[in-house]
Amino acid sequence: MVNEDALFWSRILTETTLSFHIIYATIGVGVPLMIMIAQWIGIKKNDEHYILLARRWTRGFVITVAVGVVTGTAIGLQLSLLWPNFMELAGNVIALPLFMETFAFFFEAIFLGIYLYTWDKFEDQRKHLLLLIPVAIGAAFSAVFITMVNAFMNAPQGFDIVNGELINVNPIIAMFNPAMPTKVAHVVVTAFMTAAFLLASIAAFRLLKGSNHVYHKKALFLTMKLGLIFSIATAVIGDFSGKYLAEYQPEKLAAAEWHFESEENAPLILYGVLDNGEVKYAIKVPFALSVLAHNDPTAEVIGLDQFPEDEIPPLYIHYLFDIMVTIGMWMVLLSFVYWIGMKRGWPIVHSRWFRWLIVLGGPLSIIAIEAGWWLAEVGRQPWVLRGLMRTADAATSSNHVDLMLMLFAGLYIILGIGTIVVLSRMFRRNPVEKELDDLENEKGGVRT
Amino acid sequence: MNLEIVGITVLWTFLFGYVIVASIDFGAGFFNAYSVFTNKQHILTKIIQRYLSPVWEVTNVFLVFFFVGIIGFFPKTAFYYGTTLLVPASIAIILLAIRGSYYAFETYGTKGHKGYSFMYGLSGLFIPASLSIVLTISEGGFVSLVNGHPVLDYWALFTSPLTWSIVVLSLTSVLYISAVFLTWYANKANDSAATNLMRKYALIWALPTIVTAGGIIFELSMHNKEHFERIMSFWWLFGLSFLLFIGTIWLIWKRRNYGLAFGLLAGQFALAFYGYGVSHYPYLLYPHLTIYDSFTNQAMAISLIVAFIAGLGLLIPSLYLLLRLFLFNKDYVKGKTKNHP
Ligand code: HDD
Ligand code: HEM
Numbered sequence: 001m002v003n004e005d006a007l008f009w010s011r012i013l014t015e016t017t018l019s020f021h022i023i024y025a026t027i028g029v030g031v032p033l034m035i036m037i038a039q040w041i042g043i044k045k046n047d048e049h050y051i052l053l054a055r056r057w058t059r060g061f062v063i064t065v066a067v068g069v070v071t072g073t074a075i076g077l078q079l080s081l082l083w084p085n086f087m088e089l090a091g092n093v094i095a096l097p098l099f100m101e102t103f104a105f106f107f108e109a110i111f112l113g114i115y116l117y118t119w120d121k122f123e124d125q126r127k128h129l130l131l132l133i134p135v136a137i138g139a140a141f142s143a144v145f146i147t148m149v150n151a152f153m154n155a156p157q158g159f160d161i162v163n164g165e166l167i168n169v170n171p172i173i174a175m176f177n178p179a180m181p182t183k184v185a186h187v188v189v190t191a192f193m194t195a196a197f198l199l200a201s202i203a204a205f206r207l208l209k210g211s212n213h214v215y216h217k218k219a220l221f222l223t224m225k226l227g228l229i230f231s232i233a234t235a236v237i238g239d240f241s242g243k244y245l246a247e248y249q250p251e252k253l254a255a256a257e258w259h260f261e262s263e264e265n266a267p268l269i270l271y272g273v274l275d276n277g278e279v280k281y282a283i284k285v286p287f288a289l290s291v292l293a294h295n296d297p298t299a300e301v302i303g304l305d306q307f308p309e310d311e312i313p314p315l316y317i318h319y320l321f322d323i324m325v326t327i328g329m330w331m332v333l334l335s336f337v338y339w340i341g342m343k344r345g346w347p348i349v350h351s352r353w354f355r356w357l358i359v360l361g362g363p364l365s366i367i368a369i370e371a372g373w374w375l376a377e378v379g380r381q382p383w384v385l386r387g388l389m390r391t392a393d394a395a396t397s398s399n400h401v402d403l404m405l406m407l408f409a410g411l412y413i414i415l416g417i418g419t420i421v422v423l424s425r426m427f428r429r430n431p432v433e434k435e436l437d438d439l440e441n442e443k444g445g446v447r448t
Numbered sequence: 449m450n451l452e453i454v455g456i457t458v459l460w461t462f463l464f465g466y467v468i469v470a471s472i473d474f475g476a477g478f479f480n481a482y483s484v485f486t487n488k489q490h491i492l493t494k495i496i497q498r499y500l501s502p503v504w505e506v507t508n509v510f511l512v513f514f515f516v517g518i519i520g521f522f523p524k525t526a527f528y529y530g531t532t533l534l535v536p537a538s539i540a541i542i543l544l545a546i547r548g549s550y551y552a553f554e555t556y557g558t559k560g561h562k563g564y565s566f567m568y569g570l571s572g573l574f575i576p577a578s579l580s581i582v583l584t585i586s587e588g589g590f591v592s593l594v595n596g597h598p599v600l601d602y603w604a605l606f607t608s609p610l611t612w613s614i615v616v617l618s619l620t621s622v623l624y625i626s627a628v629f630l631t632w633y634a635n636k637a638n639d640s641a642a643t644n645l646m647r648k649y650a651l652i653w654a655l656p657t658i659v660t661a662g663g664i665i666f667e668l669s670m671h672n673k674e675h676f677e678r679i680m681s682f683w684w685l686f687g688l689s690f691l692l693f694i695g696t697i698w699l700i701w702k703r704r705n706y707g708l709a710f711g712l713l714a715g716q717f718a719l720a721f722y723g724y725g726v727s728h729y730p731y732l733l734y735p736h737l738t739i740y741d742s743f744t745n746q747a748m749a750i751s752l753i754v755a756f757i758a759g760l761g762l763l764i765p766s767l768y769l770l771l772r773l774f775l776f777n778k779d780y781v782k783g784k785t786k787n788h789p
């Protein structure tokens with residue numbers, strides 16, 4: 001017996017919470033690495049600006065961590081509250097990474113507390129930097145472990161079901177499922193990429209808003225360079241993700257590519273709209289889908305005709321895929337032009353419109369993250385555990401989910417607005433110029 | 449000892465950890481709000497801020513650890529408790545979320561206003577109240593199976609005296625635990641005004657705590673005979689716990705050795721908490737669910753325990769470092785070191 005209302009609202013609530021959490025989670029995974037790099041450069045070059053950069057990023061980071069922690073707590077409990085049948089089964093097989101994730105959080109939380117309150121404690125800055133390593137590792141491993149759980153949902157293995165009984169459970173095999181390598185790598189690298197472009201956005205924005213301080217220029221150059229590296233890595237690993245799909249979840253790839261019939265020499269369909277089952281206004285790149293799927297322009301790619309009607313994911317994921325890939329390629333191009341331009345002294349990279357494009361890059365990366373997750377999750381439908389349990393059979397039977405959705409939606413609105421207000425106030429009241437002056441005065445003053 | 453018992457002991461221990469650290473946090477928020485209200489803010493706020501700042505995120509992880517762990521060790525609880533707790537747990541999460549994030553907004557971001565302190569203080573009382581409902585539900589009688597789905601009877605739950613006495617106990621113990629801890633902490637900071645004020649609160653909240661705790665055992669005798677009788681068979685645990693309670697009060701009354709007083713308090717709550725847990729055995733939810741029929745498979749249980757031991761190897765040194773640097777560091781406690789990122 002499925003409670004249709006409860007199912008519908010549970011879906012919406014899960015989607016809302018995860019889509020909100022992932023913004024903060026991505027920042028939480030990516031930014032510690034950026035802080036680490038900035039502080040390290042600052043120490044190595046003995047450059048006050050990079051140290052201050054690390055310091056100011058840290059201050060903003062604490063705010064986003066707080067929201068990440070509370071929304072993460074919400075989703076952690078909600079999974080059990082809304083999908084009790086799924087969690088009962090998942091608990092038996094994939095609880096290990098979920099459990100290890102809490103240790104990663106613990107580790108991160110403890111050292112973040114220490115790092116924050118020891119800025120001026122050490123004579124040797126390098127010791128302080130050491131404290132950040134566990135924070136970055138803890139955050140990255142939170143992502144690794146939770147993504148392992150999600151990978152398991154896409155490629156469940158490590159157990160047998162005989163007469164409805166779960167036997168031969170092997171948590172290690174369940175963790176290291178075929179979806180794991182590409183998924184984990186793509187998620188972690190996109191978090192680094194997004195963090196770099198978000199911080200670049202901020203620096204570019206300050207430069208546009210009148211501050212011409214060299215501090216912002218250094219910040220912009222550093223983050224764009226990192227962004228270039230990580231966006232290239234993203235595209236490469238994204239390509240591997242496509243190959244994983246072709247092999248293990250061909251229905252997801254076929255739906256994302258509007259690839260209706262199995263064929264060799266398959267073309268890649270970019271953009272376009274679907275009109276009564278017909279693809280219109282699309283760009284067809286010959287052989288490209290065969291290359292994406294199998295690295296071979298003549299290889300056969302399985303189409304949707306191979307699957308029963310009720311196991312085909314919604315076809316709108318094609319748009320999500322296009323959004324993600326377009327943004328990915330665009331950011332590679334943008335950061336590459338910036339980097340070359342800086343090397344060669346092209347004036348366009350200092351023009352206002354180019355800086356506005358960089359400002360746009362941060363929000364675009366977040367949009368790519370959202371599109372990517374929606375693609376991955378909607379593309380798994382109708383399954384919650386692919387091939388084993390349908391989403392419809394996993395939901396709670398409780399009748400109050402709609403009310404809870406309203407409460408949580410209100411909460412996320414408050415938290416979202418709160419983050420923006422607090423962050424912008426924090427940095428506006430204490431601009432870099434003022435802080436640098438203060439540092440000068442402190443140094444010039446009496447020393448004991 | 450079998451794996452089931454190892455599992456539940458680990459979880460119960462983390463829940464105990466959460467009860468103590470979260471009580472300190474919730475109570476501190478309340479006392480802070482109260483001092484704003486009565487214009488005694490200058491006495492308390494600094495002490496409370498200095499304690500809370502580096503540890504608030506760690507507190508939250510204790511809770512996460514518990515609910516993630518219980519799904520791991522006892523997956524069937526997801527089915528029973530997941531379905532029935534939707535409303536109370538969601539409310540608790542929302543309050544926790546507002547409280548946690550606004551704490552960070554205020555401390556690291558920009559200073560708020562008075563209304564914020566009140567919200568912060570009040571939410572600290574509502575959260576334990578809504579979380580404690582879980583303990584009431586576990587006593588049975590409120591959940592029935594309809595068409596194979598567990599359903600919670602809200603009317604019976606909210607009209608039961610047991611519910612309300614557990615809610616009241618959660619509030620009094622939050623205030624009592626917090627007051628005793630902050631007395632000690634303020635004393636370490638050589639802040640005599642704050643010490644005296646917190647000492648007064650500790651003495652005020654001692655009696656209500658012990659009275660409500662006794663009241664619950666009485667309520668149980670009517671609500672769940674089986675559990676009540678098992679509690680009685682462990683009477684000595686609760687007796688010892690009471691002796692420790694007397695010890696704490698005596699030390700605080702005599703203004704002596706506040707550190708030991710807090711140690712005794714921890715012992716008192718530990719004995720009562722484990723006594724309650726042991727007497728609840730083997731049920732996770734009377735009478736539907738025991739730790740045996742909800743337990744995970746052997747392979748998962750062993751890997752969870754191995755992960756747990758490895759995890760502790762990582763955590764204990766780090767926690768020790770945190771405590772060394774902040775709780776037990778004289779300069780930090782006295783506010784002598786600069787503490788801003
Ligand atoms: C900044 C964000 C971002 C960018 C620019 C890209 N991706 Fe991505 N992609 C993600 C962020 C993301 C993600 C949010 O991290 C997803 C969602 C779930 C997952 O595993 O990663 C994802 C999933 C995802 C999947 C589905 C994997 C699955 O369902 O198992 C594929 C096939 C790709 N990506 C491929 C690409 C390609 C070929 C890109 C070319 C540049 C690309 N992605 C750019
Ligand atoms: C954080 C990034 C994530 C986002 C934005 C996201 C988004 C979504 C979306 C949009 C769906 C709905 C698909 C549909 O019903 O059409 C979904 C389903 C689901 N996801 Fe994710 N997901 C994320 C990560 C995860 C992870 C890591 C897990 C598991 C640990 C998970 C667990 C689930 C479950 C149980 C469902 C089934 C319920 C449903 O269909 O709504 N998700 N998710």
Ligand code: HEM
Nearest residue numbers: 024025028029065068069072073075076105142143508509
């Ligand atoms: C792939 C998507 C996800 C990523 C990358 C991710 C990452 C993170 C990170 C880095 C944090 C720490 C907060 C911060 O530093 O900003 C966090 C918090 C949290 N996340 Fe997620 N998360 C994801 C999805 C989920 C899901 C599906 C769950 C539910 C099982 C979850 C549960 C939690 C919990 C419980 C916390 C709070 C931990 C605490 O109290 O410290 N996360 N997440």
